[in-house]
Amino acid sequence: MDIKTLNQILEIAFAKRVSDIHFEVDNPPFFRAHGQLLRSKLPPLSPADTEFIAARIMEQNKRDLPEDFKEFDASYALENSGRFRVSMFRQRGNIGIVMRVIPPEIGNFQDLKLPAVLSEIVKAPNGLVLVTGPTGNGKSTTLASMINHINEKYGYNIITIEDPIEFLFQSKKSCIIQREVGIDTEGFNPALKAALRMDPDVIMVGEMRDLETIDACIKASETGHLVFSTLHTQNATSTINRLIGHFPPDAQEIVRQRLADILVATISLRLVEDKSGENVLPVVEIMRSTTTIQACIREGNLDEIENHIEKGNAQYQMQSMDQHLIALCKKGIISMKEAKRVSNSMDLERKLNFT
Incomplete structure (x- = not known):
């Protein structure tokens, strides 16, 4: 995994309007679309891959990744478009990451089909x-x-x-x-x-x-x-x-x-x-x-x-x-x-x- 590959995955997710991206060791990235979790055709992730993703997220938040970290919430932004809410955690000793896509614009009540009241x-x-x-x-x-x-x-x-x-x-x-x-x-x-x-x-x-x-x-x-x-x-x-x-x-x-x-x-x-x-x-x-x-x-x-x-x-x-x-x-x-x-x-x- 490198920064170009990570950002390409996130840009695809953003363009396809998925709601979440899951990164877990021994599995390829998963995408949630229309409420369903879909397995991508990308290669399975290694412990080094998820550690790299976590480190880049922490770097953008001006922090180092602590060796003893257990869970952490953060945000991540692509350079030209797209923001994500990030949940990082350990599972079976490895790092897992779930990234929630944040829409680029804030919808009004009508756009979001919310009650006018x-x-x-x-x-x-x-x-x-x-x-x-x-x-x-x-x-x-x-x-x-x-x-x-x-x-x-x-x-x-x-x-x-x-x-x-x-x-x-x-x-x-x-x-x-x-x-x-x-x-x-x-x-x-x-x-x-x-x-x-x-x-x-x-x-x-x-x-x-x-x-x-x-x-x-x-x-x-x-x-x-x-x-x-x-x-x-x-x-x-x-x-x-x-x-x-x-x-x-x-x-x-x-x-x-x-x-x-x-x-x-x-x-x-x-x-x-x-x-x-x-x-x-x-x-x-x-x-x-x-x-x-x-x-x-x-x-x-x-x-x-x-x-x-x-x-x-x-x-x-x-x-x-x-x-x-x-x-x-x-x-x-x-x-x-x-x-x-x-x-x-x-x-x-x-x-x-x-x-």
Whole structure:
């Protein structure tokens, strides 16, 4: 492996619009396209090949590859086009690498087939907006689209704290400061504390990973800032449970009250294939903070939230995952089989027949 070969592989992946490239010893590179992992016809990789790739990635990030490294997240950019989010790790003693393709341009809500109500959600003067879902289901892309919408429409100071930086923003109406954990700051928590001294209007935290970061995000929301972040949760109910569950039992009652006051919305995502199998599109649950939902959070009645989401469809443009799946099935965009694959409901077909 040499740098020319590596960049050629990445350029091909970028041109073919694959979502991920896998480099593992004793296998050729794998490409993920339309959700399927495809084995390339390239030669199998040796330990020296994956070590070379890892070293080049670290070099671009102005770091050496430690001998005792176990896992590391970074970014990588081609000279003329293409950025990648990189996960490096050891497996069976060798280095493995997965590179996620970052689209060159940040799509708007319409391009990404996201609900138009997101343009209303980002107008909130302060509070906490969470984008949730499993890995690889569009959280980062959705979050970038929301930040870019603000950037294009409003004159704010926006600070992002990411590990690593994925989408590169150009300041438009807003001023955008992007800080990368490990390069520009030691961690999310110290960066959040520093951000509050940087005259912010909007703060974007790439991921809420621990109690300190969650608490800092809540505090920033309480002090008049609009905070965006992500969680690996399935829906609004599991998101609220996850946040509260990070705190000690004797603090959870107070956290429920705080969350009820500052939570603006949760946007939960899953990607599905259309009937052609050639395209993927998002299925989105939207929960907005109404007085009824605030009461559910305060009183711990989280099992009632989905029902209130569905009832708030017309007035607040909220929607449950099942409502969106049913709408896509009715329009003939996705199959019932695909809808059932991502739905947590046991009676999705019955719901479809009754709507």
